[in-house]
Amino acid sequence: MxxxxxxxxxxxxxxxxxxxxxxxxxxxxxxxxxxxxxxxxxxxxxxxxxxxxxxxxxxxxxAGIDVKLKDYLIYLSVGDAFDPNAYFNSADKEGELAVQSNVNTAKAGS
Known part of the structure; x- marks a missing residue:
């Protein structure tokens, strides 16, 4: 594991x-x-x-969807802008992929 x-x-x-x-x-x-x-x-x-x-x-x-990301671990500083779509690279199926994020860059560790 x-x-x-x-x-x-x-x-x-x-x-x-x-x-x-x-x-x-x-x-x-x-x-x-x-x-x-x-x-x-x-x-x-x-x-x-x-x-x-x-x-x-x-x-x-x-069967699911095999999603490829540009980065799997991201380091940000407090206050940095974060767009989760910027880290999406590709998927193995046609259609829409909805990205959800609860990242709060106003607070460290969240």
């Missing part, structure tokens, strides 16, 4: 083997649903970084 998550620190270098995770509930791979997960890693200076995301289990009968 976490084989694609890596962590590096200027202080310690590669911290990938130190990454921990926690789940709010057990992932049932037999049922479609969303499962919140939090990854965290700490360097030797006590600096901890958290990544909250979701594990999505899809119904096998739904």
């Amino acid at each position: 976490s084989s694609k998550i890596t962590a590096d620190s200027v202080l310690d270098g590669d911290l990938t083997s130190n990454i921990k995770y926690s789940l709010e509930k057990t992932v049932n791979t037999q049922a479609a649903g969303e499962y919140p997960i939090e990854f965290r890693v700490m360097d030797s200076g006590g600096n901890t970084v958290y990544l909250k995301t979701q594990i999505s289990i899809s119904d096998k009968s739904y």
